[in-house]
Amino acid sequence: MVKTFAVIGDPIEHSLSPSIHNAAFKALNLDCTYIAYRIPRGELKEGIESLRQIKISGFNVTIPHKIEMMQYLDEASAECKVIGATNTVSNDNGKFTGYNTDMDGFLEPIKKRNIGISGESVLVLGSGGAARAIVAGFVKEGAKKITISNRTLQKAQDLAEFASDLGAEADSITLQNVDVSKYKFVINATSVGLKNEPSPISTNAINANHVVYDIIYMPMNTDLIQQSKKNSATIIYGYEMLLGQAALAFQIWHKVQAPYEAMKKVLLGGF
Numbered sequence: 001m002v003k004t005f006a007v008i009g010d011p012i013e014h015s016l017s018p019s020i021h022n023a024a025f026k027a028l029n030l031d032c033t034y035i036a037y038r039i040p041r042g043e044l045k046e047g048i049e050s051l052r053q054i055k056i057s058g059f060n061v062t063i064p065h066k067i068e069m070m071q072y073l074d075e076a077s078a079e080c081k082v083i084g085a086t087n088t089v090s091n092d093n094g095k096f097t098g099y100n101t102d103m104d105g106f107l108e109p110i111k112k113r114n115i116g117i118s119g120e121s122v123l124v125l126g127s128g129g130a131a132r133a134i135v136a137g138f139v140k141e142g143a144k145k146i147t148i149s150n151r152t153l154q155k156a157q158d159l160a161e162f163a164s165d166l167g168a169e170a171d172s173i174t175l176q177n178v179d180v181s182k183y184k185f186v187i188n189a190t191s192v193g194l195k196n197e198p199s200p201i202s203t204n205a206i207n208a209n210h211v212v213y214d215i216i217y218m219p220m221n222t223d224l225i226q227q228s229k230k231n232s233a234t235i236i237y238g239y240e241m242l243l244g245q246a247a248l249a250f251q252i253w254h255k256v257q258a259p260y261e262a263m264k265k266v267l268l269g270g271f
């Protein structure tokens, strides 16, 4: 019988997850299909019920349901509990188990480049759900100091407190007062750049010692990435995190290594 997978969220029509997972099924000859299913905010409970009825094998969760989905799980992984959000759910005979592959999916391209995190200083721009998974990842990998910068300072303070509670040295600052020279890693986890806006921080002091990672994948070359490239920083692209989290979700569901190159090929073809 064909196994069905889905991504739920709203908006969902531009999601690249169906292309990525369907390419993986094709590469491995799996009798599976993956669809995008729009569930508006406030309709998660009903939406989940209909997924149960069609015996969905597993699904990804995206904006705006990553946090609310936690209450509909029968079991949650340790990462999910720490982050307080889930992006991947498996269905084993009606039992929904939640995972969060955003954190390790984010870390994967850093590890692949053999860039050390332990003992380093990190600047995270943004304080939403994505920033939270990223901060948890840096704490897990032993970052020495984490500074959170956000348009709304209160949210940056809350996220810094979350990082402190996990055991890191953390503080917060406004976007205008950022001094990039203090950090090795500069991460953009705001939505600034999605519409080709200028970088959320000044890039003048970015240099070859910096690792600049923008989690926006569309457009691939945000203004922050373009400026940082000019200044010879090491660049990590948002599509790499997208692929990293998708590959990990794939492995949870199918219990085999994800066909990373096939997934990457279809994703880059879509740009």
Ligand code: ATR
Binding pocket: 063, 125, 126, 127, 128, 129, 130, 131, 150, 151, 152, 155, 189, 190, 191, 192, 200
């Ligand atoms: P996600 O789950 O992807 O992290 P989110 O929770 O909506 O999405 O978070 C979006 C982030 O982008 C927030 O940090 C937001 O800042 P605020 O907390 O001040 O809202 C940031 N952001 C969005 N638009 C912005 C803008 N025009 N300038 C600066 N930051 C912005």
